[in-house]
Amino acid sequence: MPFGRSKRASMGLPLSKTGVRRGDALFHGAAVAAAALVPVLMAGLFVELAYGSRLSLEKFGFGFLVSAAWNPVTGNYGAASSIYGSLVSTAMALIIAIPLSLFIALFLVELAPPRLARPVSGAIELLAAIPSIIYGMWGLFVLAPFLADHVEPALQAAFGHIPVIRALFAGPPMGIGMLPAGLILALMVLPFTTALMRDVLQLVPPVLKEAAAGMGSTTWEVFRKVMIPYGRRGLIGAGFLGLSRAIGETMAVTFVIGNSHSISASLLASGNTIASTLANEFTEASDPLYLSALIELGLVLLVMTFLFQVAGHLWLSRLGRKTGGGQ
Template identity: 45%
Template sequence: MTTRNAEDEIAPPASWDVQGSPKFARSSGVGADDVFKWLVYTTAFAVPAVLVALFVLLVIDAWPALARFGLGFVTSSNWDNVKQQFGTLPYIYGTVVTSLLALLIATPVGVGAAIFVTEYAPRPLRVPVSFTIELLAAIPSIIFGLWGFFALTPIMRSTVEPFMKSVVGPLPVIGGLFQGPSVGKDLFTGGVILSIMILPTIVSISREVLLAVPTMQREGMLALGATRWEAIREAVIPYARVGIAGAAILGLARALGETMAVTMVIGNSSRKITGTLLTPGYTMASAIANQFTEADNPLYFSAIVGVAALLLVVSAIVNIAARLMIWQISRGGAEGGNRG
């Protein structure tokens, strides 16, 4: 031992890229470092693997239906198990209508609440208000469903829907949305419950985006003699515009995939597409939940998985769009502001 160490010290290394003296070699053979690194890499690559497996498996199972109906799978509104015809248009329609309605209700309320928290609220109120609204996100879908089923639906049927029919119903174009009997369990109620569920998403992200707007923007406007609202409208909102749109689209992504709450209030019966909101319907998610265990033959099952695959692709696209927009505001906020 001692002689070898002495030799090491006498002969200088040829380069700095040396293995190191045995004196400093680690006691274990294959480094625990390598084992740990390998473990961490495996888990990290498990996440993309799950995503790929998800997509591949769904497409394989959906293939019989997709191959048989082709484009008709998304353009036909004929969904008939007995005749073995599966067109998903009514489900797509239900999903689009309820999600858009939810956005229409939740965006003004959510952005308003975010503006209240960032611009108007007295300091002690800021955290409690945003915390309370964000707690909504922690409530499980099934509890929104229960509340919608027993509390919201009767109110919609007895009060809100007759009111909308009498006020909006006579109007020329949008009046068509509020025709027919008030059933309570319909697309309208589905949209309302979804709007409550996506509210926390819109509030929390809009709040972050608004907080990212430099104070100088507001001060500049106020110094020019603007009122507080004018400063918000002219200097804050244009600056945060892209991020707010991203927040709304992330809310849309959540609305598209919501299952239990919508399933419990949307009626799940009509398979026809009509112009009115006051009709029971299906969304893609509620159709899967309702019919998955009923699928008693291969083509029916394949069609249901096809709906799931469709839902996966659509929500992925919407999610990507939303994240790109939010990413743009958080990274290149100044550019967004100059354009606004």
């Protein structure tokens, strides 16, 4: 036995070791190449967009971001109304979707009996699988007439006499505009944020919930004072994921937002977003400056998304340092 073992070691080992080394180097190279693809693609995308928008960049400079003009006839373009629309519709979507998601997640994790939690979870995941064009058509043919006939007149009746707030609901109730866009976006963001928040809340250790309940907390207090703080990093992350989804969503918004290059305080008025403008106007962009302005809009969207991600990371790392705990 000892003889056989030493023989194998002296003869076989050096050979097989070089084999391992060669394979390892290959594996290492493949992994590095795959990982390098991401920043290279990102940089390539950025450079391509910047290059494509050079005409517009030269002509309008920084003014592109603050001008609300959009006139293909005179060749005058500004991104302000699209940026405004993207921000407002996304904010509306998050204001509606995040609390709703939290409550659904709480229900699924803490309150629902398993035989109810499973089908509800499944239905939520199904919502995420519906193509956005279906949401858009539903928004245009079902939601918009309903809003125009019932919800918007009711909102005007309720808030029409209150100064300042009145401006939010001014104008004819058409069922097309910022309000339906925000609602549709909320509906589209909801399944993602809910599924993520459910997973985050499921990670709260049972002993922590028992300790909180054992102090005399109600279910709501356990949720608000212990589970949310414990999972806050994951919950905020879920919110930012919802934000990225909402700000880039194109088709459904294009159907219901009205697609006008205007900034209006009223949620009932039509507007546009960066993504909806791109979807609508690319086919019409005949002259180079028009096309260049649209590409610059794309660049603006990319930079905005990037800035939101950076802000999210900064917020999370600050939270982590300050309070500890949680994930």
